[in-house]
Amino acid sequence: MSESVVDRVLAVLGSTLGTQAITIVFTPLLVRLLGVGAYGEYAFILSVLSVSVVVVSAGTFDSARKFIAEQRETENWREHVFGFYARVVIVLGAIVGILFIVATQLGVVALVLNPAYEPYFYVLALLVPLQAGFKLSRSVLMGLDLESSSEPLYVLQQLLFALLALTLVWLGWSVVGALIGRLLAYLCVVVFMLVFIWRKIDMSEVVKIAPASFPRRNLLSYNVLTVVFKLLVTSLYNVDIILLGLLVGSTATGSYRAALVIAQFLWLIPTAVQVGLLHSTSRLWSDGENARISILSSRAARFTLLFTLLLVLGVAALAEPLVSLYFGEGFSRTPETVLYLLPGVLGLAVARPIFATSQGHGNLRPVLLATGSAAILNVVLNLVLIPRYGVTGAAIATSAGYGSMVVFHIRAAQTLGFNPAADLRLSRTMATAALTAIPIFGLSWLLEGIIQLIAVPPIGFVVYTILAFRTHAIELSEVRPLVRSETIRTLGQVLPQQIVSLFQRSLEVALGSRI
Structure with a gap:
């Protein structure tokens, strides 16, 4: 990858590592304060929040980065893009917020879920548009090449949320306190982000209506397709949680959510690569550099596979002591659930840089077909397996849905004119993983308790790194x-x-x- 792309990816990776470090410390404290049942309710509400934010954001996190980064010669182009998307978020946020309030007032929430959920939806009415505004502001900063500002503020948001949420939950506010903490954190950071944006672009132009020549139809068309794409991806993350909450109960949902938290830590590098690639490859697509795109995407997919596979080995070997230390008692089934999820988590990790590159092309039809196929498979399998097998069925179904993403998106990429699997070096990577598995699983079997968690990761990392270079799964020049x-x-x-x-x-x- 070129150094400019690497810097963007590293900036996003830094914020991702920072936020995940905070989450790693924050989550077990929150779980212990809430208890398994309340944590299950919180997990359910987070799934509702995720889907709602996708609708209100209207794809602006991807779209704003893409179009602002293109730097067209149209006068005040960046200002008009920001203003256009800001108005979309404000209108949709108001609509969804009002719908939540009306549904709660009419008793729909109490009828479908439980009267205890009503206060959560009042907070969601404010939280959803605010979180969507945060995502848009961060996206604009990244499109302006201001990752040095957007990413530290992202970490600050997570830190404020952790401190406020834990304080409010400790004071007895339970799930409502956690949601209010999230709301206040977003409010503070959005203000800071707008200040940084104001220093870079003319805000007086942002509030003006764009001229007739502004390509609203083009931007809106890309947005609509991006929303569909985001909803499909979000369904992969949340269908299992929602169905478990409705069909099995909050305790099982809380246990399953714990497994997802651990499994999704493996997406640190893939998420950073995904976010960094979209606006970087948009410029390459607009310049017609298809050959460079193929090299970049293939190398990114291989790097992602190499790194995530190492984490998969470590988590597979250490799932039981990791869950026991991290979540404590009440999560005895979680390690088994983690193991079922790992194959799919690896597949989706490799798919992330692939579909980010495809998004940069602008033609989202192949991307939607690929993601839609995976989403349909995920929903069908969850509907079939959860009633019969509960949490285990959800894990198997979700893993299959996640894993199918890499297959479908490689085919979609080939349709768009690049081949992300051209330099995947799958046999060399698998050989590296197989040889490294011997000391990783051997040590985890010989050692016990906290010693496992201290000794196995660094030894596994050193062995894996040496073998990766020796097998030429990765080269010095790369x-x-x-x-x-x-x-x-x-x-x-x-x-x-x-x-x-x-x-x-x-x-x-x-x-x-x-x-």
């Missing part, structure tokens, strides 16, 4: 853009020299040469 990137150079200046030297020596051992 690492150089990462090492030479501006983000890494800055990090090298901040970290203690001993750590930098240790990192360099480790690379030399792995590569057998100097970088």
Whole structure:
């Protein structure tokens, strides 16, 4: 990958690692304060929130980045794109918020769910449009190449949310407190984001109606298709939770949600690559650089597969002690559920950079067909397996739905004119994983408790890295853009020299040469 793309990916990765680190600390505390049952209610409401935000955001997180990054010669292009999408979010947010309030007032929420859920929907009426506004503001900053501002603010939002939510839940506000904490955190950070946007673009032009020549139809068409795409992807993440909440109960839903939390930690790198690639490849598509796109997407898919496969091995070997330490008692079935989810999590991880590149093309029809096929498979399997097998059925169905994404999206990519599997080096990657599995699973069997969690990950990482270079699953020349990137150079200046030297020596051992 080129150094500019690497810097964008690393900036997003930094924020993703930061937010996930906060989540790792925050989640077990929240679970213990809420209890399994209330955590199941909270998980259900988060699924409703996710689907609602997709509708209100109207695809603006992807669309704003794509069109602002294209930097067209039209006068005040960036201002008009921001203003257009802001009006869309405001209108849809108001509609959804009013619908939630009306549904609660008329007793629909109490009838379909439970009277205890009514306060949650009042908070959602404000939270949904605010979260959609946050996503749009972050997207605009990224489209303006201001990841250095958007990503630290993303981390700040997560930190504020964790502190406020835990405080309110501890004070006895339970699930409502967690939702209010999320709302207040978004409110604070959106204000900061708008200040940074105001410094870069003319806000007086943003509030003006765009001229007749502005391609509203083009932007809106892309948005509608993006919303459909996002809804399909969101259904993959939430259909299982919603069906479990309705058919099985909050305790089982809470246990299943815990498994998803652990499994989805594996998407750190894939998510960063996905977010960084969309607006980067949009510029390449607009310049007609199809050959470069094929090389970039194929390499990104291989890097994602390599990294995620290592995490899959580690989580598979350490699922039981990890769940026991992280969530505590009451989650005895969670480790088994995690194991069922891992194959699908790996497949969806590899699919992420592929469909991000496809989105940058602009023709979303193949992307929708691929995602729709996976979503239909996921829904059908969940409907068939959950009534019969409960949580286990949900995990098997969801894993199959996740995993099918990589197959469908490779075919969609080929339709659009690039081949993300051209340089996947699957046999070499599998050989690396198979050889590394021996020490990882061997050590996890020999060791017990916390010692497993301390010793296995670093040893597994070192062995896997050395083998990846020795089998040529990854090459030295492919690492150089990462090492030479501006983000890494800055990090090298901040970290203690001993750590930098240790990192360099480790690379030399792995590569057998100097970088």
